[in-house]
Amino acid sequence: MPQPLPQSVVSARGLGKHFGAVKAVDGVDFEIAPNECVGFLGPNGAGKTTLMRMIYSAIEKTAGELSVFGLTPMRDRKRINAHVGVVFQENNLDNELDAAECLLVHGLYCGLDFRTGRRRVAELLEWLALSAKAKSTIRALSGGMVRRLMIARALLNSPKLLILDEPTTGLDPQVRHTIWAAMRELKRQGMTILLTTHYMEEAQQLSDRVLVMDRGRIILSGPPNELIEQHLERYVLQASGLTDLPPIDGEIRHEHAGDADYFYARTEPPLQALYDRLPAQSAVLRHANLEDVFLKFTGRGLHE
């Protein structure tokens, strides 16, 4: 077991959270380096949110070791969370207040004085293109605006560590890309970012490294592209509703799940040749992605 690096932003060893007999997080080890963006990937109930809650001292661990900025969560919650920003999965803004006031109140929680608070609220609203909505009540905002407001709120204290719990779930593509661009900008400014998501694309877009979680454990970790290269052939031909299987040459690996067939190969030509022989609409030839890796390891649907 490697020693926790002193410069780690977050360090976990054998970290667990049990609710009675349920092991929400079941012995995970990881180190987060400064300025890293790490995606925690997994299906609902994998333990991602519980893990994040332990990091920002909203819940006590039941097993293992955890340190954040070299400090101990729960015991040092004030010193840790002064430099943490959290974007929650669900909207917990104060619906009675307008957007600017919501942020100002949160700024006071963070310890800003009124003057600094008002300045930062104005800057963050502008940066996230919400200035025009400063006086709107939360109810009057769209889902994308609410989520941007939640992000603005998490940045009020200029955190060193930003925790995003499913930041773009349920949002339209425009908003998702806007949020991703903002996250990349924050990373360029030196912020360390933890992100939970069940969107593989999101993890691939933003993360230097992904930790794939399933049933409370980390089953896989590494940079997204490396994971794909290590664990899968580069190309996939995905076809559905094939009645009879075409002949396959030795370079192609075949899998069948439900009504779908997957053909994997290291190079494109054999799959292209196969694609040309298949009925036109049923097949897609593409690069293997994180989702393929994820399904390969979690096995649901594909590896019963």
Place this chain on the structure above:
Amino acid sequence: MSASPVQPAELCAPVRLRTGLAWSLFGVWYRHVRVYCKTFLANATPAVLEPLFFFTAVALGLGSYMPQARFEGLPYATYVASGVLAGSAMFTAVFETTYGTFVRLAYQHSYDAMLGTHLRTSEMFTGEMLFCASKGAVFSTIVVLVTFCFGVRPTAWCVLVPVVGAVTGYLWAAIGLIVTSYVKMINNFSFFTTGVITPVFFFSGTFFPVRGHYVVLDVISMLVPLTPSIELSRALFKAEFTPMTLLSLVLLLAYTAAFHLLALRRMTMRVLR
């Protein structure tokens, strides 16, 4: 967003944070005040009108049948006003930390948002109880002002009414939080409001002297946490301070301290799960 003159470097520059207790409590208190004031009329109307109805119905209505009666040396209207003001502080606080807190807890997830900051749970809920203390101070004072219009004459000591109202509000906010920490469904509060708060309001000497009939009742009456507040309030209206006044003060502060600690403990368990 690229056209924005705001520089990300500026956004990410360190800011000075005041993480001390006083500013943390102020932040939470300020939040509740702002939210409360957004719907001030709807919030404040019952808090002003209900004590007024109790006062007019009982003190003016019923009281008109006994014009010469003195209760503990006070005209009946004054007697009732001094009781109702403490009840008013209790109601405004206990409703805030039962229904209000439950909505923040279970529906609005306001405490989750606070947990993402450096705030301790003790600061979150102390700030909330301080807000209730403010409400207690304001609405008990309003009772004095309104009943003044109906001829109740306060003494100079009544400038201390907001203090009694504030401590009463704080105490009942703590009691409300303790109840809320056990409640799983919002409907369950009706057992508490109807089963506890209503009898406390009517049987702690608000409208008639409870003590002096049965020893058992005397003891029970002194143990009900609203009684000391009413005793103190009445002492201010009588401008007369007895050993009983001192005992009431000690009891009120002791209850407040004990329930404060219990409330923080219970709500911490409820929120950090």
